[in-house]
Amino acid sequence: MAADTSFIDFSRPFVDACKNIFTTMVSCNLEAQKPQIKSDSTSRGDITAVIGLSGELEKGGKKTPYKAMLVLAFPYETYFKVASVMLSETYTTYHPDIQDLGGEIVNMIMGNAKRDLKNLGYSSNMAIPSIIEGKGHSIKYPAGTTVVLIPFDSPNGPLYMELCYSTAE
Amino acid sequence: MTLKADIKILIVDDMTTMRKIIKNMLTQIGFTNITEADDGAVAWPMIQNAIKEGSPYEFIVSDWNMPQMSGLDLLKNVRATEGLEKLPFLMITAEAEQGNVVIAVKAGVSNFIVKPFSPQVLKEKIDKIFK
Numbered sequence: 471m472a473a474d475t476s477f478i479d480f481s482r483p484f485v486d487a488c489k490n491i492f493t494t495m496v497s498c499n500l501e502a503q504k505p506q507i508k509s510d511s512t513s514r515g516d517i518t519a520v521i522g523l524s525g526e527l528e529k530g531g532k533k534t535p536y537k538a539m540l541v542l543a544f545p546y547e548t549y550f551k552v553a554s555v556m557l558s559e560t561y562t563t564y565h566p567d568i569q570d571l572g573g574e575i576v577n578m579i580m581g582n583a584k585r586d587l588k589n590l591g592y593s594s595n596m597a598i599p600s601i602i603e604g605k606g607h608s609i610k611y612p613a614g615t616t617v618v619l620i621p622f623d624s625p626n627g628p629l630y631m632e633l634c635y636s637t638a639e
Numbered sequence: 640m641t642l643k644a645d646i647k648i649l650i651v652d653d654m655t656t657m658r659k660i661i662k663n664m665l666t667q668i669g670f671t672n673i674t675e676a677d678d679g680a681v682a683w684p685m686i687q688n689a690i691k692e693g694s695p696y697e698f699i700v701s702d703w704n705m706p707q708m709s710g711l712d713l714l715k716n717v718r719a720t721e722g723l724e725k726l727p728f729l730m731i732t733a734e735a736e737q738g739n740v741v742i743a744v745k746a747g748v749s750n751f752i753v754k755p756f757s758p759q760v761l762k763e764k765i766d767k768i769f770k
Contacts, residue, residue, distance in 0.1 A: 490755060491754075491755040494755035495660070495755045495756075495757070553656075556656070556660055557656065557659050557660060557663065558663050566655075567655060567659065568656060570654050570655055570656050571656040573654065574654045574656050574657050577754075578733045578754045580733070581732065581733025581734040581735060581753075581754065582735050582753075582754075582755075584734060584735065585734075585735040585736050585737075588736065596734075598706075
């Protein structure tokens with residue numbers, strides 16, 4: 471992305487949507503920590519939900535295709551606590567009942583963010599979310615993109631949002 | 640709740656966790672007769688069979704985006720079927736754009752919820768449908 475301010479504009483809808491989802495459905499507030507550039511591909515969590523986004527940015531009468539990816543990584547403990555609250559049952563292992571929860575959360579974040587991105591000039595199409603599970607797994611990022619890591623603190627433990635973005639320019 | 644607790648409800652969502660969340664919320668509200676389907680393509684024959692068996696569903700709660708048959712297509716099938724023109728149909732979607740609401744309203748949706756939502760919001764939407 472050309473300038474930091476553009477990235478802040480682009481990332482804000484995702485951060486706001488994530489906070490909204492946790493307040494509404496997990497009954498807890500997320501506190502965003504300082505964003506940082508991520509230079510490796512190792513997930514900061516044990517369960518990682520990934521969803522792609524593509525579309526066009528319209529600015530000054532010019533349309534530029536773009537691609538983006540949203541990642542939400544949960545340590546096991548955080549994931550189990552969040553699942554326990556959302557599903558009103560206690561989970562302490564990676565049970566089949568909760569395998570798609572991360573995907574549902576990123577789906578909600580992306581769906582909510584789309585509305586605000588539209589106001590910033592981005593048209594967008596969501597992909598289908600996927601989940602990666604296991605200690606120390608890596609994430610495959612689109613080539614040539616900068617990955618920004620936004621850690622969150624919550625009463626259920628930490629979680630980590632990552633955003634990467636590239637244009638066809 | 641003024642509604643009967645045992646009205647026959649069908650939840651349609653391809654995500655296991657969201658079906659469970661919605662079922663928990665409906666149970667909290669007081670409903671007891673809840674069945675699930677994991678796609679519109681699974682739900683549609685269930686709705687048709689329930690009519691044939693003389694025990695039709697009385698309320699459909701459906702996700703919009705599903706892999707085989709979307710909630711919108713399920714809604715269109717329901718509305719095109721004699722006797723189901725007014726079947727209460729609540730659409731749930733992750734996509735918050737206004738355009739989606741307009742499309743769903745034109746297709747005859749009874750009400751519309753954007754995720755995330757609380758049990759209170761779900762109850763308010765249901766109350767509006769059945770008022």
